[in-house]
Amino acid sequence: MSDADEILSAVESLALADSYYVDEEYDLAMDAYAATLSVARQSETIIRFRALSHKAATLMKLKRFEEACEDAQTALVSIPPAFDLARETEVCHARMAVALFEMSRFEDALQGFQQAEQLASLNERSVSKYQDYIRRCQARLEPDPKLPQPSTTPPTKEKAKEEEEEEEDVEQPVIEEVTARAQPTGKESRPSQPPTASIAKKVPSKPAQPTMPKYQYYQSDNVMTIAILEPGMKQEDVRVKFSPKKLTVVLTKQGVDFTVVCGNLYAKVEVARCKVVVKAEKVLVKLRKTEPHEWHDLLSKTLDGDQESKTSESASEDQIPLVEEGKTRAYASHRDWDAIERNIGEQEKKEKPEGDEALNQLFKQIYGRADEDTRRAMIKSYQTSGGTVLSTDWKEVQKKDYEQERKAPKGMEWKTWEGKKIQQEED
Secondary structure, eight states, rough: OOOHHTOHHHHHHHHHHHHHHHTTHHHHHHHHHHHHHHOOOOOOOHHHHHHHHHHHHHHHTOHHHHHHHHHHHHHHHHSSSSSSHHHHHHHHHHHHHHHHHHHHHHHHHHHHHHHHHHHHHTOOOOOOHHHHHHHHHHHHHHHOOTTTOOOSSSOOHHHHHHHHHHHHTTTTHHHHHHHHHHHHHHSOOOOOOOTTHHHHSSOOOOOOOOOOOOOOEOOOOEEEEEEEOOOOOGGGGEEEEEOOSSSEEEEEEOOOOOEEEEEESSOOOOGGEEEEOOOOSSEEEEESSSSHHHHHHHBBBBOOHHHHHHHHHHHHHOOOOOOTTOOSSSSSSOOOOHHHHHHHHHHHHHHOOOOHHHHHHHHHHHHHHHHHHHHHHHHHHHTTTTOOOOOOOHHHHHOOOOOOOOOBOTOOBOOOOTTTBBBBBOO
């Protein structure tokens, strides 16, 4: 690990390791999980538990099942009963059980899946995947008595012929089989039961209409990953069109095309480094960002032109002037603060104020360009009149006493400091 990685806290190191795992960089994830365990204190029990559990998942991706089993078991032993981590404990039990199953330790794996199933029931979560693994473990431990056992003696010609005839009988349609059984034998004619119920059970139901695939996305600073949660897809069923600012993803299910994603991306991507990964349980679309930063959303909510104009404006605003090399700098920063101040002043001049702000700006300009007498007149007239008069004629203002002449606006009542009422304006 580099010096920059060594100063990371346990929480930050765990987050970094998880991001490597999401990006399928499992070797880097292993190093980061090891660093997390080395910097985490013994009191940080939850951090150590998660690091061990996530490390076990990474080892399973690398097909190192024995080490994964050891880490998962260590994680389960390290967590105290007082901590409420039923969901994460369930997942850790499942990881250990899968590792045991892959190592053909079916009896131990069966106990692990049963424990995970019990925790999933307490968490009100689906237990179907654990039940499937439990059945597979039981099938490996003891063979099903209902299934025919293989014969140790080679079959004779007559036996082979009988087996071929039985196979032909099995391949006959279901309706013909039921009809043949419904015929009387001749010796005893009893009314047979109508075969409609049996036929109804065995005739396949009409297949359900395909539904729109669901997807979710997650990201690191460099990669945006879209996970389409549709199992059993083939490479030819997925069509993805990449462009720097647009993405189109079309999936074919049961002969029907579904446009899962289509629109302008939040930011630009490197088309040459984008890829599609088709897995057994989902489809991953990985977008390589041109600039390492976090996207606030997958798709942009503006049109291409608006987005590009905003991007160009923000790019121009982000161009901060720097001090030329060789010149003396007052601060450690390389920014040219004098140039920044000038730019801000120019931007303020370009802005056009409105309403009261425009009126105040006008008064500021008049006061700033006026001589001493004009400024004196403006200050005295405005202050002594209570803000009702603003005059620039000093000869007039010099002789007037606005405090005696001023009147309260209609509907208002003014009083002096002595409590004397001031006359109100009339219509």
